[in-house]
Amino acid sequence: MADALVRTYELSIDCHLDRALLESEGIETQVLFDHFLTLDPLMAQACGGIELRVSQANLERAIQLTEKNVSTVTLENCPRCNSQNLTYDWRKLSNIADWFIFIICFLLGVYPLKYTNVRRCNNCNHCFTFEE
Numbered sequence: 001m002a003d004a005l006v007r008t009y010e011l012s013i014d015c016h017l018d019r020a021l022l023e024s025e026g027i028e029t030q031v032l033f034d035h036f037l038t039l040d041p042l043m044a045q046a047c048g049g050i051e052l053r054v055s056q057a058n059l060e061r062a063i064q065l066t067e068k069n070v071s072t073v074t075l076e077n078c079p080r081c082n083s084q085n086l087t088y089d090w091r092k093l094s095n096i097a098d099w100f101i102f103i104i105c106f107l108l109g110v111y112p113l114k115y116t117n118v119r120r121c122n123n124c125n126h127c128f129t130f131e132e
């Protein structure tokens with residue numbers, strides 16, 4: 001029974017990297033809200049993110065293993081302040097084409113097809129793409 005929350009994720013791939021790590025160590029896992037938030041990522045803030053759960057007995061070991069995994073995977077720094085305290089975010093609507101697409105998608109009630117994932121620094125609030 002996976003009843004203890006290890007951590008939450010914004011992206012499915014990050015969650016499944018940790019899930020694979022835990023299962024390779026023999027820890028049974030459960031992933032919640034994965035499909036729902038992959039189909040509609042705008043609901044991630046409302047649901048609290050994709051949840052990775054394990055049994056209460058394996059919780060401490062799972063947290064230790066996933067913290068190691070995060071520290072080895074995080075290779076990006078903020079170009080302004082060199083912080084590694086980064087989160088995924090959406091690119092802001094910065095030009096007329098972005099606003100036009102947003103309005104059309106809003107009026108049609110469809111998911112915006114043109115969007116860009118960016119990283120947002122939690123220290124200085126700077127947004128940048130992976131190539132910057």
Ligand SMILES: [Zn+2]
Nearest residue numbers: 078081121124
């Ligand atoms: Zn920064």
